[in-house]
Amino acid sequence: MIVTIAAHQVQSLRRRRVLAVFLGLVVAMTALAGAIGWSSHRTIVRVYNEAVTLLAAEGKTAPPNPFELKPSLSLLSNMVIYIPLIGALLAMIVGHLSVADDESSGLGRLIFSRRVSRSSYVAGKLAGTAVVIATVLAASLAVSVIALLVANGSLPGEGDLARLAGFYGLSWLYLMLFAVIGMVTVLVMSRRSLALLSALGIWLVITFVVPQVTSGLRPTTSLNPISDPAGTSEAFFRVTNRARPFSISEQYKTAGTQILQIGIGDTTAETLLRVLPIAGLLVCLAFLTAWLVGHHDYSRSTSDG
Amino acid sequence: MDGPVIEMSGVRHRYDDTLEVLRGIDLTIERGEVFGFLGHNGAGKTTAMNILTTLIVPTAGTARACGYDVVEQRREVTGCIGYLPADVRLYGHMTAAENLEFFARLSGVADPRRAVIETLDYLGCADLADRRVGAFSTGMRQRIGIAQAVLHRPKVLFLDEPTAGLDPLGVRQLRETMLRLNQDLAITVFMNTHLLSEVAKVCTTIGVLNHGALVYKDSIAETTRRFPNEASLEDIYALMEATSA
Numbered sequence: 309m310i311v312t313i314a315a316h317q318v319q320s321l322r323r324r325r326v327l328a329v330f331l332g333l334v335v336a337m338t339a340l341a342g343a344i345g346w347s348s349h350r351t352i353v354r355v356y357n358e359a360v361t362l363l364a365a366e367g368k369t370a371p372p373n374p375f376e377l378k379p380s381l382s383l384l385s386n387m388v389i390y391i392p393l394i395g396a397l398l399a400m401i402v403g404h405l406s407v408a409d410d411e412s413s414g415l416g417r418l419i420f421s422r423r424v425s426r427s428s429y430v431a432g433k434l435a436g437t438a439v440v441i442a443t444v445l446a447a448s449l450a451v452s453v454i455a456l457l458v459a460n461g462s463l464p465g466e467g468d469l470a471r472l473a474g475f476y477g478l479s480w481l482y483l484m485l486f487a488v489i490g491m492v493t494v495l496v497m498s499r500r501s502l503a504l505l506s507a508l509g510i511w512l513v514i515t516f517v518v519p520q521v522t523s524g525l526r527p528t529t530s531l532n533p534i535s536d537p538a539g540t541s542e543a544f545f546r547v548t549n550r551a552r553p554f555s556i557s558e559q560y561k562t563a564g565t566q567i568l569q570i571g572i573g574d575t576t577a578e579t580l581l582r583v584l585p586i587a588g589l590l591v592c593l594a595f596l597t598a599w600l601v602g603h604h605d606y607s608r609s610t611s612d613g
Numbered sequence: 614m615d616g617p618v619i620e621m622s623g624v625r626h627r628y629d630d631t632l633e634v635l636r637g638i639d640l641t642i643e644r645g646e647v648f649g650f651l652g653h654n655g656a657g658k659t660t661a662m663n664i665l666t667t668l669i670v671p672t673a674g675t676a677r678a679c680g681y682d683v684v685e686q687r688r689e690v691t692g693c694i695g696y697l698p699a700d701v702r703l704y705g706h707m708t709a710a711e712n713l714e715f716f717a718r719l720s721g722v723a724d725p726r727r728a729v730i731e732t733l734d735y736l737g738c739a740d741l742a743d744r745r746v747g748a749f750s751t752g753m754r755q756r757i758g759i760a761q762a763v764l765h766r767p768k769v770l771f772l773d774e775p776t777a778g779l780d781p782l783g784v785r786q787l788r789e790t791m792l793r794l795n796q797d798l799a800i801t802v803f804m805n806t807h808l809l810s811e812v813a814k815v816c817t818t819i820g821v822l823n824h825g826a827l828v829y830k831d832s833i834a835e836t837t838r839r840f841p842n843e844a845s846l847e848d849i850y851a852l853m854e855a856t857s858a
Contacts, residue, residue, distance in 0.1 A: 312718040323706045413702040418761065421666040421696040421771075422719040423688055607663040 313432025342455025345383030379569040388564040399483035403490025416606035495600040522555040623674035636825040649812040652822035658805040695762035699774040705747025720765035752783035
């Protein structure tokens with residue numbers, strides 16, 4: 309039954325061209341991230357080569373190529389920004405659409421007058437969403453590999469591939485979180501339009517508001533946009549520092565940059581600890597979805613489109 | 614299966630803190646009947662149907678469909694009933710066949726594709742199979758709705774206001790379909806409706822619900838015998854509503 313519901317959901321999203329739009333946008337932003345990385349790489353290398361020629365003419369030794377000092381995956385650094393901005397929004401729409409029809413068109417009445425348990429229904433919906441997001445991210449991963457091949461002139465090594473896989477695994481967790489938020493708002497709100505609006509509000513809070521009141525409030529950020537070199541003694545900032553784990557988007561960005569080796573500082577254990585709040589919240593919201601579906605009155609349907 | 618197909622005993626239901634919608638319903642429907650459930654808007658007909666289709670749990674009392682308890686044996690009940698709610702839209706972006714195949718799979722039909730083809734053929738709407746449901750008229754949608762309800766050959770078919778929004782030809786087609794399902798496949802039909810002219814043509818038994826209480830239940834033949842001075846079922850219904858108010 310879970311497979312039937314999941315397969316139907318994937319088919320439904322495909323038919324509505326939601327999958328195509330999601331896939332197209334994520335692939336396009338991956339290509340854009342690659343193109344920006346490749347363009348800056350090319351420009352810097354050209355300037356470097358000209359500098360090497362000039363320095364050689366003057367009999368001076370050129371410093372090493374800056375790209376030899378940078379990790380090869382740094383070309384994709386923009387993905388850490390695009391995924392929480394565009395990807396999360398699209399994932400939320402996928403989650404919304406996954407349950408909204410059954411809720412508003414009276415289809416839930418038909419589904420639950422069949423041999424379908426509420427838990428199988430939720431599991432099927434989550435599985436379908438997971439497959440859709442994984443498909444989109446797999447395509448993005450493939451485009452990333454092509455972008456690295458074009459920019460670096462060789463395929464990424466095993467270590468880089470593993471890091472890329474890790475980054476996309478983290479992104480899958482993050483996008484699933486927003487897809488489930490899209491589902492929860494449909495189940496909680498009485499109208500579809502309100503549900504979508506609420507989901508957008510939550511996305512705004514997670515993506516912009518919470519980072520501003522946690523990590524964005526570092527006293528050093530007004531001077532220098534880097535992580536604070538030393539802890540502050542002021543009570544207010546101590547509180548905002550403590551609240552940092554609750555900034556899910558901040559955790560994602562930091563863990564993402566660590567996995568891609570763009571950021572500096574965290575150990576593997578620290579990076580894993582940053583993934584925990586995302587995974588924990590996802591699990592909690594999945595259970596909340598199951599509880600809401602279990603207690604939802606599908607004999608009544610909301611009617612606005 | 615021996616015994617009644619539907620049994621409700623002392624069934625009560627209350628939504629949240631609002632007024633009691635069902636006030637101790639006792640109802641028995643025998644196999645092979647075409648039962649017309651009548652009542653004013655808000656009388657509790659749909660609530661009774663929601664209980665029998667396992668969508669909601671009654672506040673008190675017991676209800677059985679096909680001999681199974683609707684609360685304790687939900688899986689068995691859903692296996693033997695078909696249901697077409699009022700104003701169901703199906704998945705508009707999918708074809709009729711895709712919609713039906715999904716519901717056949719949910720019903721545990723062994724060969725869903727074959728069941729879809731056979732059911733559409735039986736209902737005379739095979740031509741709709743590959744068309745998107747979103748572009749269907751109300752009548753076409755209702756036919757596909759009936760198809761989804763009988764794909765798994767249920768013993769009881771629940772229809773909630775099935776004639777709503779249908780043109781006269783659509784109403785006639787639906788009536789013929791109901792009678793065929795009842796006579797060919799021995800499906801008991803439980804129908805909530807306001808269309809008394811159709812009830813007179815199709816139903817073998819009627820029940821009248823008034824403000825959550827079952828005020829009348831008998832066969833059509835016995836009803837017309839009992840009210841010899843009333844010209845039509847509409848007159849009889851109006852009399853029942855007036856006396857039970």
